[in-house]
Amino acid sequence: MSAGGYTGKVLRVNLTHQSYCEEPLKQEIARQYLGGAGFGLKYLFDEVPMGTGALEEGNKLIFATGPLTGTKAPCASRMSVAAKSPLTGGAGVALSGGYFPAELKFAGYDLIIIEGKSPKPVYLYIRNGMVSFRPAAKLWGMKTSDCERVIKNDLRNQNVRVACIGPAGEQLSYMAAIINERHAAGRKGLGAVMGSKNLKAVAVWGENEVALADKGAFDNARRRMLQAMKESPVVYPKFSRHGTPMTVDVTCGLGIFPAANWSRTGEWEPIEPLGMEGNNKRKSGKEYCYNCPVGCTQNKLVRNGRYAGYLSAPEFETIYSFGGQTGVDNLDSIIAADYLCDELGLDTISTGVTIGFAMELFEKGILTKKETDGVELCFGNHVAMVEMIKKIAFREGLGDILADGTRVAASKIGKGAEKYCMHIKGLELPGYDVRGAKAHGLSMATTYTGADHNRGYAFQEIFGVPVPYPVDRFEAEGKGKLTKWNQDMRAVTCDCAPMCAFLMDMAVPQIAAENTSDLVSAATGISFTPEEIYLVGERLNNLARVFNIREGMRRKDDTFPERILTEPLKAGNSKGQYISRQELDRMLDEYYRERGWTSEGVPTRKKLESLGMPEAIKSLEEVGGLNFD
C-alpha cells in the first residue's frame, strides 16, 4: 500500500525463533479499521485462536499506530496495544501517548505484531527498519525508568524511545502495564502478556518522515481542529491548566466520586485535598506528548514530609483509585503511588481498586493481620497502601494474592469476598459511580474490555456537553442509543485514528467525525466521509464483540457488581440512585436493539453484512447455536 499517513509496513516478530519479517499493510484493512486499536483487534481476531490463554505462547501482542501518528495533527502521538487480556479473558486494548508512538512510525512501521515467547529475556531494537533481538537478562527486575536509561546507554543512542514492562509485568501480574516514559498502556494486564513472552522492552528510533497525500488539505483540516480547540470553553482555559484532576471537583459535584470501595460515594467527598486546589499547590510544570499543543501532563511534586521528593502526574483516575477508593485523602501518598506504579509497571486503576477492595475485606474481618503481615490495612491508611503496591509488583505476601486483580483475589480468598469486587468482566471500575451516570454505566457494562471508561465515555453526563443531545444522567431511557454513539465515535477517533480522548470530549465532540475524516482523508488520500468514519468505529465494536462471544461472553456478562445493582447512594448529589436489574435489562434491550444485535447481545448476520465483516460472520457460524436473525 502506498497511501500517505501510513508507512505501509507491518513488522511481524517471532520471539520463539528470534526472527522477523515485513508485510505490506493491506489497503482493505486500512479502509475498514483505519489504525490503532482497529489494526490491533483485526489482527488479533484473525490470528489468535479461540480459547488461547492470555499468557500462553499463542497470544499475540500488537503495537499499532494510525494514519495520523507522527504527523502534525495535534494530539495524535498515540498508539494502541492489543492482546487477549488476562484480566478479562476477552479482547484487550490499551492506548498511550508520549513520543514512542510517533517514533515507531519514524522507525518504519505502522504496527508490530509480536508472536511466540523468547526462550530468554530479550528486548527489541527497531531502527530505521532494522530489527535486532538483544539480551535483556540484565534488565530483568528493573524499574521502567532504569530500564529506559540502561537501554539508551546500551545502544549509545539517547534518541531511542522505549516501551517496557516493570517487575509487575515480569511477575505476570494481571494488572501489569506497559510504560513508555511514564505514559502507560495501563489497563487489562497487557504488561503481563509482554512478560509472558520474556519481552522486557521495545526500543524504537528512526528518521522516516510520514508522507501526506494532500498536504494543503491536511494543513487546512489541522487548522480547523486547532481552532476548535482554541474556541472550546474547556481545553485551554481549564483542561490545559488543571489537567484531569479537575474531574475530582466535577464528580464530587455530581455525587459520583467513588469512596471506600464504592461503599461511601457521596458521603465522603475530599474535594479540597484531592481536587484542583490540592493538585495546583503541588504543580511543577507540564510535559507534552509529541506535537501536542495542550500538555495535559501536570507534574506534581511533594516538597516535604514522608513522601518528599516524589514527582508524578496522577490523572483523575489515579486520584480516584488511590484516593477515594481507598479512603485516602493524602495527595502526597497518591503522588508516590502513581510514581511507584509507573516505575514498577502497574495499572493505577486496577491496583488502587484492588487495594481498596482488600481494605474493605480487612474492615469486614475477611482478611486479618495474619494475611497482611501485621499491617492495619484499613481505609485511609496511606502508608499501608503505598507499601502494598510494592508487594503486589513483586508478589510478596498478600501482594501475591492481590496481583491479579479483584476477581482472581476474591476466588483465592473465598469467604464471600466476591461480593466486594468492583469489576466488570474482570476489569476494575474507574472513578465514576455509575449509579449517578447511567449512560456511563451502560457503556462500561457493555463494552468489550470490561469496566472501561475510555471505550464510550458519556461526557454528556459528566461534563454536561449537549452533544449529540442533552441528557438526564439519572434517566435510563434513551441511553442505549447514546451509548452506541459514544462507543462508536470514541472507537474511531480515539482508538483507531488514534487521537487523544480528551480533545474529542472536551473540544470537538460535535465535529469529531468531520475532523477525523478530513484529517485522515488528507493524510492518506483514501477518501472517508464522516459517515464512513463513524462506521469504522461501529465495525470495531462489532468485531471485538464477536471476539468475546467466541470466548464465551454473553448478555450475562454485561452487568454490574452487586453493590451498584442493590445499594442506593446514601448521600450527595446522586442520593438515592442505583441501577436495578430491571433498569439494566431495559437499558441492555435498548442498546442491543440500537446496535442491531440479538437479545443475547450477539451481532446479527444482517448487521455484520452491512458492515462488510465476513470474518465475523464466519466466526459466529463456527461457534454455532446462536440466533442470528
Next chain:
Amino acid sequence: MSAGGYTGKVLRVNLTHQSYCEEPLKQEIARQYLGGAGFGLKYLFDEVPMGTGALEEGNKLIFATGPLTGTKAPCASRMSVAAKSPLTGGAGVALSGGYFPAELKFAGYDLIIIEGKSPKPVYLYIRNGMVSFRPAAKLWGMKTSDCERVIKNDLRNQNVRVACIGPAGEQLSYMAAIINERHAAGRKGLGAVMGSKNLKAVAVWGENEVALADKGAFDNARRRMLQAMKESPVVYPKFSRHGTPMTVDVTCGLGIFPAANWSRTGEWEPIEPLGMEGNNKRKSGKEYCYNCPVGCTQNKLVRNGRYAGYLSAPEFETIYSFGGQTGVDNLDSIIAADYLCDELGLDTISTGVTIGFAMELFEKGILTKKETDGVELCFGNHVAMVEMIKKIAFREGLGDILADGTRVAASKIGKGAEKYCMHIKGLELPGYDVRGAKAHGLSMATTYTGADHNRGYAFQEIFGVPVPYPVDRFEAEGKGKLTKWNQDMRAVTCDCAPMCAFLMDMAVPQIAAENTSDLVSAATGISFTPEEIYLVGERLNNLARVFNIREGMRRKDDTFPERILTEPLKAGNSKGQYISRQELDRMLDEYYRERGWTSEGVPTRKKLESLGMPEAIKSLEEVGGLNFD
C-alpha cells in the same frame, strides 16, 4: 590559544546579571596547570578573595575539563568542579565522569566559571557556544533524574547532558553533591555552592570536535596506554569485572575496613554480605563513561524484600559509609541508600559517615529518641539509616542538624559529641582505617581538601603495588616522600588531565607520568616531558596549600580525629596499630621537608619560585608574618 586538545575558550557566566562572556584560555595557564582541577583552583585562587564565605555570592563555581576530555584517550571523560568548600572552608574540588564532561567540550568550552547569584531559580543551557538562562522554578525540589528528564523534554533535545543538584543542594546541605546521570561530583559540599547561587542545573550539548595537534602521536600514545591496561593484572581480570566493591574484601583482609564509626575496625568485617560475593549476586550489567573501555559502573539490583526494585552502583566508599561505618550488613539497604543519595543529591561518604556518627551518639546517650523522633538510631538499623537520608536532604527533624556534616552537627549537639566526629578539616573520612595504612593517612591529613582518599591514594599500601617502591603500611618512616609522590602524581594525572583515578593506580602507575605527557603533548602540541607533567601536580598542591593558608589553615589542621591518635585497633590484621601524635609529627616533619615547606607547613619562597608561582608568593606576603625561608 589555538593548541589542540583544548577548545581554547572559557565561558564566564554571571548569574546576578544573567550575563555571560567568552574569554580565551591562556596558554600560560594551560602549560602551568594543564586542565581540570588545575584550571579550577587557579581561577579560584586568583578570583575568590580571602575570607569569602563558601555560600556567599562571591564564591565561584568552576566546571573544568582538560586537554584529553572528549578525545579518544581512554578513561578521560572527566571533569573537575571547584569552589570554596562549605565543609572545609578551604579549596574544594570534586571530580566526576560520565558523558557530561565530553559534552561540555563539544558544546564549545574548556571550562565554565559561574559567578554571582541568580535572583530566581535558573538553569543554564549551553549549546554549541550559545548560552541561555532558563527558568527553573518548576525544577526546584526535583530529584536529579526527574530534573534531567524534564530538562531534556523542555529543550526537546534528548542528547543534552545535565549536571544538577537535588533537594539537598537547594537546602544548602554542606554534604550536597552535583550529579550528572548518577555520576557525582560528590564531596566537599559543592552542591550547596550551586544551590546558594539558585542554579539548579547546567545542560550542555554540542557538535564541536576536539582537535588534536598530532593525531599520529596521539594514537600511538593511546595504544600504549590501552596496552598497559590490558597487561595490568588488575584492570580487566578483576576491576572491570568486580568494580570497586572488591576493595571491601581487600580492606577487610588488611584489617582496615572501618566499622561502627571507626570503633570496631578489624572486629567486625562483613566480607561476605558486603564484599565481592554479595555484590556479584546482585549484578545487573555495567555502564560506561564516554569512550571508556572498562565500564567500572556495576549496576546492582535488589530483586526482592523491603528494598526490591532499587538499582544503583554503590562504589566501595558507599558500601563503607552506609555499611561498615553504620554497622549495617544489609547490602540491599546500601543499594537503596546509594540510589537515594544520587537522586537527592548527597555525597554518599559524608552522609553515611554522619549517620554512623549519629548512631554512636545515640548508643552513647548523647542523642535520644527525643531528637530522633522516636527512632532507634542504633548501629545496624538499616531502616533508620535509609529514612535518615531523606530527612537530611530535606532538613527535616534531626536531618536538619546532620545536614552539614559531623563537624557542624557536633557543634550544634554539644555534650562532647565532637569526640566522635570522624573528619579531617571538616571532610568526613573515607573507607580506610588509616591506623593500618599510614601513607594513606598522612595524605589525608595533609591534602588540601581534608580527609580525601582521592588526592593522594596510597595504592602501594592498599593494593601492594610496588611503585615507585614497595612499602610497609605500618611504618611511618619514608611516608612523607611517598605521600608527596602520590599526591603530585594524582594531582596531574587524575585531577588536571583529568583521567580516571583507578587506571592510574591499578594499571599504569609506573608509567603514569610518561603516558600523560605523551597523550597531552600529542593532543595539545605543547611539549611536556614526564618531569614537567609531574611538576604540574606539585604546582597544584602548592597553590591549593597557599589558598588554605590564606584562609587560616596551618600545621595544626594537618591532623586526625582523636580516635585515630589514641585508640589502637583491637582486632584483625592491623591489630594494635594507631598513629600517635609523635608519629604524626614525625611524618609531617618529613612530608613538609620533602615538599620544601616550612615546619608550619607553609610553602617557601624558594619552592614557589622554582615552580614559577609569583601569585602564590604575593598571597603569602599579603597574609604576612610567615617564615618564608
